[in-house]
Amino acid sequence: MNPLDLARARPGTPFTLTFDERRIEALPGQTVAAALWSAGITSWRTTRDEGRPRGVFCGIGVCFDCLVTVDGRPNQRACLVPAESGAEIRTQEGTGHDG
Numbered sequence: 606m607n608p609l610d611l612a613r614a615r616p617g618t619p620f621t622l623t624f625d626e627r628r629i630e631a632l633p634g635q636t637v638a639a640a641l642w643s644a645g646i647t648s649w650r651t652t653r654d655e656g657r658p659r660g661v662f663c664g665i666g667v668c669f670d671c672l673v674t675v676d677g678r679p680n681q682r683a684c685l686v687p688a689e690s691g692a693e694i695r696t697q698e699g700t701g702h703d704g
């Protein structure tokens with residue numbers, strides 16, 4: 606059974622955003638992390654030293670593992686930032702700053 610069915614949720618109209626230029630669908634009220642997970646995407650950052658993949662760890666804004674670039678702003682916590690229509694989400698490499 607779908608989790609939305611389990612909770613008897615009635616989300617609003619889906620909208621789209623992009624992740625690394627791939628269009629994905631999100632629901633009102635979802636965070637960026639939830640939207641990415643719903644699309645089957647589980648990592649969206651690489652570590653500074655070894656380039657290892659990272660995504661959600663704590664899911665509550667504490668660990669900073671889920672950092673992502675949102676509309677050109679690096680270091681946004683995907684587990685806290687609300688998904689918005691037309692947002693451009695990008696994988697964050699290292700610190701998210703060039704150089």
Ligand code: FES
Pocket residue numbers: 660661662663664665666667668669670671672682683684685
């Ligand atoms: S998953 Fe820990 S801060 Fe987002």
